[in-house]
Each structure stands twice: as C-alpha cells, then as structure tokens.
Amino acid sequence: MNAVxxxxxxxxxPAKVTGAARYAADVPIEGLAFGAVVLATVTRGRIRDIDxxxxxxxxxxxxxxxxxxxxxxxxKAGGFFGPDGQLQLLQDEMIPFAGRPVALVVAETLExxxxxxxxxxxxxxxxxxxxxxxxxxxxGRPAMTIFDEPVDVGDVEAELAASSVVVEERYRTPEEYxxxxxxxxxxxxxxxxxxxxxxxxxxxxxxxxxxxxxxSLSLEKVRIRTEHVxxxxxxxxxxxxxxxxxxxxxxxxxxxxxVTLTRTQVFLTTAMRPATxxxxxxxxxxxxxxxxxxxxxxxxxxxxVEYIEGCTELTKTLYAARAIRTRLTAVPLDILPxxxxxxxxxxxxxxxxxxxxxxxxxxxxIDPLELRLRNEPAAGPVSGLPFSSRNLVECLxxxxxxxxxxxxxxxxxxxxxxxxxxxxxxxxxxFSAGAFPSSATITAEADGTFTVAIGATDLGTxxxxxxxxxxxxxxxxxxxRIRLRISDSDLGPxxxxxxxxxxxxxxxxxxxxxxxxxxxxxxxxxxxxxxxxLGGLPGRERHAYSAVFAEVTADxxxxxxxxxxxxxxxxxxxxxNPLLARSxxxxxxxxGLSMALHEEGVRDPVxxxxxxxxxxxxxxxxxxxxxxxxxxxxxxxxxxIPVGVKGAGEIGNVGTAAAIANAVxxxxxxxxxxxxxxxxRVLE
Amino acid sequence: xxxxxxSEISLHVNGVTHRLGVDNRTTLLxxxxxxxxxxxxxxxxxxxxxxxxxxxxxxxxxVSCLTLAVAAEGAEVTTVEGLAGDGELLPLQQxxxxxxxxxxxxxxxxQLCSAVGMLAEHAAGWPSSVTADVSPDGPTPVLDAxxxxxxxxxxxxxxxxxxxIVRAVLETEAxx
Numbered sequence: 001m002n003a004v005x006x007x008x009x010x011x012x013x014p015a016k017v018t019g020a021a022r023y024a025a026d027v028p029i030e031g032l033a034f035g036a037v038v039l040a041t042v043t044r045g046r047i048r049d050i051d052x053x054x055x056x057x058x059x060x061x062x063x064x065x066x067x068x069x070x071x072x073x074x075x076k077a078g079g080f081f082g083p084d085g086q087l088q089l090l091q092d093e094m095i096p097f098a099g100r101p102v103a104l105v106v107a108e109t110l111e112x113x114x115x116x117x118x119x120x121x122x123x124x125x126x127x128x129x130x131x132x133x134x135x136x137x138x139x140g141r142p143a144m145t146i147f148d149e150p151v152d153v154g155d156v157e158a159e160l161a162a163s164s165v166v167v168e169e170r171y172r173t174p175e176e177y178x179x180x181x182x183x184x185x186x187x188x189x190x191x192x193x194x195x196x197x198x199x200x201x202x203x204x205x206x207x208x209x210x211x212x213x214x215x216s217l218s219l220e221k222v223r224i225r226t227e228h229v230x231x232x233x234x235x236x237x238x239x240x241x242x243x244x245x246x247x248x249x250x251x252x253x254x255x256x257x258x259v260t261l262t263r264t265q266v267f268l269t270t271a272m273r274p275a276t277x278x279x280x281x282x283x284x285x286x287x288x289x290x291x292x293x294x295x296x297x298x299x300x301x302x303x304x305v306e307y308i309e310g311c312t313e314l315t316k317t318l319y320a321a322r323a324i325r326t327r328l329t330a331v332p333l334d335i336l337p338x339x340x341x342x343x344x345x346x347x348x349x350x351x352x353x354x355x356x357x358x359x360x361x362x363x364x365x366i367d368p369l370e371l372r373l374r375n376e377p378a379a380g381p382v383s384g385l386p387f388s389s390r391n392l393v394e395c396l397x398x399x400x401x402x403x404x405x406x407x408x409x410x411x412x413x414x415x416x417x418x419x420x421x422x423x424x425x426x427x428x429x430x431f432s433a434g435a436f437p438s439s440a441t442i443t444a445e446a447d448g449t450f451t452v453a454i455g456a457t458d459l460g461t462x463x464x465x466x467x468x469x470x471x472x473x474x475x476x477x478x479x480x481r482i483r484l485r486i487s488d489s490d491l492g493p494x495x496x497x498x499x500x501x502x503x504x505x506x507x508x509x510x511x512x513x514x515x516x517x518x519x520x521x522x523x524x525x526x527x528x529x530x531x532x533x534l535g536g537l538p539g540r541e542r543h544a545y546s547a548v549f550a551e552v553t554a555d556x557x558x559x560x561x562x563x564x565x566x567x568x569x570x571x572x573x574x575x576x577n578p579l580l581a582r583s584x585x586x587x588x589x590x591x592g593l594s595m596a597l598h599e600e601g602v603r604d605p606v607x608x609x610x611x612x613x614x615x616x617x618x619x620x621x622x623x624x625x626x627x628x629x630x631x632x633x634x635x636x637x638x639x640x641i642p643v644g645v646k647g648a649g650e651i652g653n654v655g656t657a658a659a660i661a662n663a664v665x666x667x668x669x670x671x672x673x674x675x676x677x678x679x680x681r682v683l684e
Numbered sequence: 685x686x687x688x689x690x691s692e693i694s695l696h697v698n699g700v701t702h703r704l705g706v707d708n709r710t711t712l713l714x715x716x717x718x719x720x721x722x723x724x725x726x727x728x729x730x731x732x733x734x735x736x737x738x739x740x741x742x743x744x745x746x747v748s749c750l751t752l753a754v755a756a757e758g759a760e761v762t763t764v765e766g767l768a769g770d771g772e773l774l775p776l777q778q779x780x781x782x783x784x785x786x787x788x789x790x791x792x793x794x795q796l797c798s799a800v801g802m803l804a805e806h807a808a809g810w811p812s813s814v815t816a817d818v819s820p821d822g823p824t825p826v827l828d829a830x831x832x833x834x835x836x837x838x839x840x841x842x843x844x845x846x847x848x849i850v851r852a853v854l855e856t857e858a859x860x
Contacts, residue, residue: 013781016789017773017796019724019764026723110714111707181728181736181790181842230726230790231842263729460788460843583784587844615733615840623833626846 003469003479004643007579011465012228012458021228024200025185025260032187033062034110035249035259036117037241038103039268040095043608044129044334047093050103051121060112062253064120066103067092070248077214078305079206079238081144085304086337087214089244095124096304097336098609099268104245106253129334131608135170135277135298143299143328148310148345151382154323156281159292163283167359171280171352172674175300175601175610176273178341179620180459182230183266186243189256197224199243202232203496205455208489210239215247224489232459233591234340235271237498267613272601274299274309274338278352282321288366288374290321295353298329302337306330309338310345314654315353317541318392318430320377334608340498342591343653346431351595351675354427354658359671367410368662369400372428380541388540391571392428394634395547399426399569402630403549412669420553422564425662429655430543433504433573433638433646436495437531440509442475442517444524445483450475452513453485455494456506461649462580463502469576470507470643474514475522493529500544500647503576504638508534511642537640544636544646545571548589548659554667559679561664563593566629566656571636573646578633581648586629588652594621595653596660600676693757697722698766706753712746713737715753716763724764724793728840735839738794738801739763745801747838764793767800775859776800779852787843795839799853802835803827827857 015021040047052064070090078084089101102122107113130139142150160166186199195217201207204224212222224243229236242259249257261269278297284290297311312326341347361368376393379386400406408424409415415422440454452471458464464484472479485491495505508530516526551565568589575581598619602612612618631652637644661672664682672681688708695702697720706715713730716722716739725748728736732750739748740762768774776799779785786792806827811818814834815825825831832850841849 009781009784010786012789013786014773016786016792017764017777017780018768019722019793021789022723023726023790025727026717028721109707110718111709115709179842181734181788181840182726183728229788231788233842260727263731263733460786460790462787579784583787583843583845583848586847587787590844590846591842614731615729616731620840620842621844621846622837622840623846623850624837626833626844628829628847628850 003472004576008465008577010462010580011468023182023228023230024187024198025258027187027198029187029256032256032258033106033108033253034113035104035106035245035257036113037101037245037259037261037265038105038117038120038122039265040098040100040102042095042124042126043098043131045095045124045126047095047102048123048125055105055116055120058116060108061116062106064103064105065248065252066090071251073214074216077210079210081306087239087244089241097302097334099336101241101245101269104249104259106249106257129608131333131335131603132605133275133300133331133333137331140298140329140331143308143330144306148308148313148328150327151316152325153382156292156294156323156325159323160281160283163291164286165360165363166281166283167356167363168281169356169359169673171278171355173276173348173351174675175275176341176595176599177267177601177618178233178235178271180231180233180235183261183263184236184240184242184270185258185260186246187256187258188246188250190250193221195222195247197243199224199226200229200236201226201240202236202459202498203457203494204487204489205494206496207239211243211247214239214244222489226457226487229457229459232497233342234344234498237496238271238339241269263615264613267618268336268610271339272336273341274301276309276311276348278311280352280356282356282360284360284364286364288364288371290319290375292323293321294325296327297349298331300333300335300338301330302335303332305337307338309348311349311352313345313432314349314430316382317380317543318428319375320381324382342588343650346654347595350427350429350654351657354655355661355673358425358662368426369396369405372396383541385539385541388542388640389637390545391634391636392545395545395569395571396428398634399547399549399567403567405549412666419557420555421667422553423663423667424549424551425659425666426547426549427655427658427662428547429651430545431500431651431654433542433544434501435504435508435534435641436501437529437534438494438505438509439492439527439529440513441492441525441527442513444517444522449481449483450477451483451485452510453491454506454509455489455491456486456502457497458486459497461497461502461584462577463497465580466503466576467506467510471510474511500649502649504641504645504647507643507645508641540640542638542640544573544651546651546655548655550659550663552660552663552667554664554682556684559683561597561677561682563660564627566593566627568631568652569634570631570651571634572648572651573636573638574644575633576645582631584648585652586631588650589629589631589656590621590626591653592656593626593660595675596657597676691754693754695753695756695761697761698763708754710753711749712751712753712756713748716748722763722765726790726793728791735798736791736794738797738839740797740801743804745798764796767796776852776856779856783848783852785848785852786845791839791841795841795849798836798839803857829854
C-alpha cells in the first residue's frame with residue numbers, strides 16, 4: 001500500500017533518456033508551416049511601416065501577419081493579475097517595450113521563415129523611453145494588493161528608537177530570466193471549429209481558458225495539450241506569444257503552424273523577474289530580540305499588466321518582532337512585463353531580509369544561528385494566526401549539526417587557504433503553502449485498473465510520478481493499477497504547476513475523487529471539483545521552511561567566488577517521493593546559487609534594450625559552478641491539506657543567495673548587498 | 685530554387701543511411717529534427733551555448749546546431765536515440781534514471797551524448813583545464829568529480845540536475 005514516501009525514479013525516465021519523450025516542438029504534424037517572430041528593436045514608439053512586399057515573394061513565404069491584418073483580440077483577457085496587455089499582440093502600432101512582437105512571418109520551412117523574418121523591413125517613429133529603475137522613481141506608486149499587501153503592526157518608529165542596534169541597509173537584485181532549457185513553442189491547427197494546440201506551458205487548462213477569452217471562443221472550442229515541458233520556472237505560466245501568434249497564423253493560412261521562439265526571443269518577449277531595490281531597517285535589543293522590522297521594497301513593472309513581486313511575505317511571518325511594517329512600491333517603466341520566476345518575491349525578499357539579519361548578528365556579536373532561534377514566533381507575527389506546522393527550528397538545528405556550524409568563528413576574514421579566503425554563511429527561509437481549486441475524474445476500469453484524469457502538468461517536477469503514487473494510496477491500489485492522464489485541457493479545470501501549489505492542488509482533487517469512488521465501492525466514474533472543500537480550509541500561517549548553509553572561497557586577486565559546500569534542510573510537509581523531491585530542492589538551491597553569483601540582465605541605458613539576451617551573455621550556473629549539494633528533509637506534515645504535502649518547487653531557490661552572500665562576507669569582511677556577487681564586487 | 689541553394693547528401697544516422705536533399709543553410713540539428721524525425725536532439729539556443737543539441741559525429745561530441753548538415757555528409761552521426769541501439773539501455777542511461785540525473789529532460793539528450801563523448805576523450809588521455817599535469821607524457825588524468833564537471837560544462841541544465849548527472853557519470857565510469 002504506501003506508495004507515498006517511497007523513493008522511485010521518474011515514470012517517464014526511459015522516454016527521457018532515449019529521446020522518445022516528445023516536447024511541444026517535437027510532435028510531427030502533417031502539412032506543417034513555420035512561423036518566425038519579428039520583435040521590436042526600439043524601446044518605445046510606433047511602427048511607421050512594415051514593408052511586407054519586400055519578403056512576400058521570397059521562397060516559401062506564405063505571408064506576414066502584423067497589426068494591420070491580425071484578428072482583433074479581446075482586451076479583457078488576462079490572468080491572475082487582471083487584464084494583460086502583453087497578450088494583446090499585433091493589435092496596434094504602439095511599441096511599449098523593446099522585444100514586443102511586431103510581426104509573424106509564415107513560410108513552408110523553418111529556414112524560409114527565419115530568412116524572411118531576418119530581412120523584413122520594419123521602421124519606427126521612436127519616442128523617449130524610461131527603463132532606468134530606481135526606488136525613488138517619481139512614477140513609483142503602491143503595488144496592487146491582492147497579496148503581499150502593506151502591513152503596519154506595532155509602533156515601528158518607537159521600537160527602532162528603543163533598539164540597541166539598528167541595521168538600515170539597501171539590497172538590490174537585478175532583472176533575472178527564467179531560462180528554461182526548452183524555448184517556448186506552440187503548434188496550432190483548427191479541427192473544424194475547434195482550435196487544437198500543443199504548447200509548452202505550465203497548465204493547459206488555465207492557458208486554454210485565457211486563449212478562449214482572447215479569441216472570443218467558448219472554452220470547449222479550445223484544446224491544449226502539453227505532454228512534456230522542458231522547464232518553466234514561471235515563464236510558461238502565461239498564455240505565451242508563441243501560442244497567440246501560432247493561433248492567428250493557423251487561422252489565417254488554414255493549416256497547422258508551429259511557432260518556436262529563439263533563445264534571444266525567450267529573453268526579450270516572455271517574462272523576467274523584475275529588478276528590486278529594498279530598504280530594510282531592523283532593530284533589536286542587545287540580547288538579539290527583534291523590536292522592529294521595516295521592509296520597503298520597490299520593483300519595476302510594465303504599464304501593460306499588473307504584477308506583484310511579493311518581497312515582504314516572509315517578513316510578515318519569519319520572525320517575532322514587536323513591530324513590523326511593509327510596503328511594496330511598483331515603478332512602471334518601458335520594459336518587458338515581469339512575471340513570477342521561481343520563488344517570486346521570496347527569492348529577492350529573502351536575500352534582503354536574511355542578509356540584514358546576518359548584519360544584525362554581526363553588529364550584536366551574536367551567532368547568526370542563535371539570532372534566528374531567539375526570534376521564533378509562537379503565532380503569525382502580523383496575522384496572529386496559529387502556524388499549521390512550523391519546523392524552521394528543526395531545519396536550523398539539524399542543518400547546523402550536519403554542516404558543522406558549531407565550530408565556526410563568527411568573526412570575518414579569519415580563514416585562509418593559500419591565496420583564498422574561506423567563509424561560511426546561513427539563511428533561514430519560508431515559502432507559503434496552499435492549494436487552488438482543481439477537478440479530477442477517476443474511472444474504475446473493467447480490468448481492475450483506475451484511470452485518473454487531471455489537468456496537471458509535469459515540467460520536470462516529477463508530478464507524473466508523484467500523482468501516480470498519491471492516486472495509488474488513495475485508491476488502495478498498487479501503482480501498476482494507476483493509469484494517470486495529465487497535460488490536456490480537456491481533462492477539466494485544474495490549477496497550473498505554479499506557486500508551489502501544483503502537487504497540493506492536484507493531490508487534493510485526486511484524494512477527494514478517490515474518496516467518492518470508495519463510496520461507490522470502487523465502481524464507475526466520479527468527477528469532483530475541490531472549490532468547495534478548499535473554502536473550508538481553516539485560516540492558518542501555512543508555510544514550508546528551510547535552512548541553507550554555504551561555504552565559499554573568495555579569491556581577492558581575481559574576485560572569483562566559488563561555492564564549495566551547500567547544504568539545505570527542508571520542512572516541506574510530507575515528502576511524496578524523496579528521490580524526486582531532493583532533486584527538486586537541490587535544483588532550487590542551484591537556481592539560488594546562480595542568482596547569487598551569475599545572473600544579471602543588463603540594459604543599455606541609451607537604447608533601453610537588454611544587451612545580454614543569450615546564454616553567452618546571461619550566465620546561469622554550469623556544471624563547473626556547482627559542488628555536490630546536500631539536501632534533506634526534517635519530519636513535517638501539513639494538517640490541512642490531503643496527503644500532508646506543502647510543496648517543494650520553489651523554496652530551494654529562496655534563501656540560498658543570502659546564505660552565499662553571508663558566507664562571502666564571512667570570507668572577505670565585505671558585505672554584498674547587490675546581486676550578483678560579480679568579480680568586480682569582490683576584487684580587492 | 686536553383687541548385688546552388690540545395691544539395692543532395694547522404695547522412696548516416698544511428699546506423700541508417702539517408703539520402704536527402706537539404707537547403708544548404710540547414711543545420712544538422714534541424715535536418716535531424718525536421719527531416720529525419722530524430723527529435724531527441726533538442727534546440728535550446730541554436731547558438732552552441734547550451735549543449736542540448738549535442739550528438740556524436742564519428743564518436744566525437746559536437747553541437748549539431750552549429751554543424752551544417754552538408755558538412756556532416758559521410759560521418760557517422762549518433763543521436764540519443766541511437767545510444768542504446770535496439771538493445772537495453774546503456775549503463776549510463778540507466779544511471780541517469782537511477783540517480784535522477786534530469787528533471788524536465790530537455791537537456792538530457794545532450795548531457796548523455798556529451799557524457800559518452802567525454803568518457804571517450806578521457807579514455808584517449810585528453811586533459812581538461814582542471815587537469816594538473818597536461819604535459820604530453822603526463823599520466824591519464826583521474827576522472828574525479830571536478831574533471832567531470834569541467835568537461836561537462838558545455839551542457840547547461842536549468843532544473844539543476846548537475847550533482848546527479850556527475851554522480852551518474854562517475855558511477856558508470858567506476859563500474860567500467
């Protein structure tokens with residue numbers, strides 16, 4: 001019986017190691033035409049002309065779609081943050097950011113489409129732009145408040161004034177890019193009145209619903225499938241330009257059309273994590289008890305669509321303090337609209353908070369581990385709600401034990417190995433847990449198997465394997481009797497693989513469906529929707545926790561920082577599959593390492609354009625950057641969510657950057673308050 | 685289109701010879717994927733920066749996105765689909781599954797082909813930039829984790845499967 005909790009390799013493993021697993025651009029389609037996207041090369045302005053005649057007669061070219069002949073789209077279409085102007089492709093001559101698609105060239109072959117797209121003459125009337133993000137930008141205004149709303153508990157000014165030690169510092173993180181290895185690709189065709197698509201996205205149902213609204217189709221007229229997805233990290237949570245443009249072209253040319261973005265286009269026109277500039281003030285008594293935390297981040301957005309980089313969510317829950325004040329400022333600029341990237345808000349937010357805590361420990365002369373243990377809250381410091389389960393202390397203590405933290409001399413710049421400076425650092429962190437409504441259908445088949453259908457998707461998270469185990473236990477059957485169907489919008493409403501709420505949301509639906517089938521003595525078919533039962537979830541502080549420990553070397557002669565050890569202890573609720581969950585949190589930690597040391601989108605201040613939009617210029621961690629990473633789980637259980645899971649997709653990213661930055665301080669004696677920790681920021 | 689834009693070539697892929705006409709601009713990657721149905725090699729960047737398209741050309745690893753199809757004529761091309769032939773999975777492929785050396789799987793074809801090529805390079809005595817003794821008569825470098833990381837750094841993985849990949853490669857090498 002218990003498949004949950006057992007380490008099992010991925011179900012699709014053999015398909016992935018033999019090249020048989022098909023991703024969106026891999027599926028063979030008869031009569032396929034190819035679309036190549038043309039992006040705006042100016043940061044703000046209007047299209048003066050697109051000289052379609054210049055390419056119309058090139059070999060194989062079927063035609064060009066631009067704002068003059070594109071179908072009209074429904075401006076109400078959007079997503080989590082409301083109507084989304086980024087979806088309104090080819091609707092007018094306005095250029096709101098460099099990288100905005102201005103045309104799609106469609107041709108018989110990929111080479112022909114690309115050749116024509118490269119030479120398509122597009123002229124612009126440029127207008128002045130502003131891409132210069134600063135926290136005190138005059139256009140800054142309060143961020144929208146559907147989550148991470150501002151709070152003001154206690155008397156922050158008075159508590160700071162009464163504090164023995166106050167840390168007041170700014171922390172900055174740059175524009176960062178999801179960089180999933182699979183570029184966004186969609187293949188679309190019309191089957192009579194029905195739009196069919198194979199698309200790389202994080203949730204086919206949500207995307208189908210958005211696409212239906214956008215093209216004013218009823219939902220049953222849209223079907224989207226997403227069998228294997230080559231990573232998403234947030235960037236495929238949106239209805240992507242590849243899908244919208246392919247849908248336009250399939251309609252126009254009456255045949256299947258595939259649109260795959262180039263790597264550079266993925267950088268320029270999908271999504272990014274916005275730059276942040278965060279002012280933190282923390283005050284404490286001499287014994288390390290926190291009196292006040294005042295966290296005021298600013299981040300950049302686009303006027304096209306709202307977005308919240310919820311940097312202060314941790315600040316409201318991680319530590320006990322008498323007063324907590326937070327306020328998020330959004331600065332609209334002429335940039336690619338930002339969107340959630342792995343550990344949204346929490347990754348940059350925790351860099352600021354956990355760096356500031358380390359600075360506080362330094363100024364107090366207290367062990368950074370001890371400082372955190374002394375400020376463990378009994379209830380939500382802002383909400384007053386009880387914690388559903390909180391095992392941060394266990395993570396900190398167990399991690400410290402395994403890492404050998406106890407022998408650390410907390411003074412900086414004491415350890416040398418030859419020319420290298422050596423240091424260690426830690427960070428504590430949390431990431432919110434929860435679930436969203438989903439539906440599931442289970443059919444008891446005549447052969448004794450169960451068909452479990454749910455609109456989940458597996459981006460590499462291991463969802464296919466995990467949900468099979470969850471279904472097996474819920475149905476009191478072996479995994480060999482479970483036939484899981486996912487990745488298809490026709491399977492009904494389901495939350496996406498996002499917000500660390502994929503497994504929780506889908507596990508809930510599968511468990512509830514299985515209970516109903518049990519009531520039918522395991523016969524027939526049941527379909528359930530969890531909207532109602534989710535509403536009964538009691539209000540709690542519900543979070544996953546982790547403690548991350550890092551050891552680095554810094555070379556003062558070259559500025560090079562290398563991570564030598566990285567250890568994470570996690571409390572993520574019940575672990576469905578230890579092998580895959582460990583991979584997921586280690587992967588997150590590598591994302592955090594990459595954020596700490598490598599990743600930085602660079603903008604040319606004159607043109608406003610992103611100048612390092614490929615893997616030669618935008619560095620992500622490679623094999624040689626990554627040590628053997630230790631990660632493990634402390635016993636944990638989420639009482640409110642079936643199976644006891646909390647989600648492990650994003651917390652690995654969170655905290656790692658601060659742990660590394662704190663270790664760099666310990667090695668060098670110099671604080672790193674801006675990411676990434678580049679050579680020039682370490683060089684002496 | 686006139687003849688000087690196209691060529692008739694023979695490509696030997698995974699033991700099968702294909703005679704086909706290609707646009708001279710076409711990369712080996714696009715030919716494999718779009719003309720021959722070998723979608724195992726992946727296009728991650730099309731610029732030789734990510735390694736997802738890595739295949740073996742006469743046993744040596746190349747990024748097929750920077751190789752023109754016409755330039756591969758006469759060579760033996762091995763893609764991820766051909767690593768195991770018709771038989772059971774290579775020990776390396778099995779180790780990738782056992783150690784969970786991938787998550788999304790998109791870079792995996794390239795990681796595997798790269799690892800096969802890399803192990804052959806090492807067996808032939810090639811040094812890497814972390815090899816201590818690179819003199820011509822120096823010893824064959826011991827293939828430790830640092831060597832594997834260095835030699836595999838042309839293959840990016842955004843999911844962060846690197847430690848498991850290194851473990852799978854070392855385990856396979858140790859098992860001989």
